[in-house]
Amino acid sequence: MIFDKEQDMQRKLKVKPIADSYNSYVIEEKEKRDWSGNIYLGCVAAILVIAFLPDVF
Structure with missing residues (x-):
């Protein structure tokens, strides 16, 4: 994969x-x-919990 701009990454x-x-x-x-x-x-897990929580009760 070719990137158009270089990534300036400082290594410690x-x-x-x-x-x-x-x-x-x-x-x-x-x-x-x-x-x-x-x-x-x-965020995806929270959305799934909110979506399926009313169906449990």
């Missing part, structure tokens, strides 16, 4: 030396969570 990296080694490092990357999918799923 954490470099830690490995204990008892020479010039060896662990690189940990922290990612931001994408909550949009969870919010969408929560």
Whole structure:
């Protein structure tokens, strides 16, 4: 897939030396969570509960 504009994404990296080694490092990357999918799923679940709640009683 080709995008017309570039996405400027800053990556947060954490470099830690490995204990008892020479010039060896662990690189940990922290990612931001994408909550949009969870919010969408929560809204759909709430709509379904509201839609079917009167039918239960």
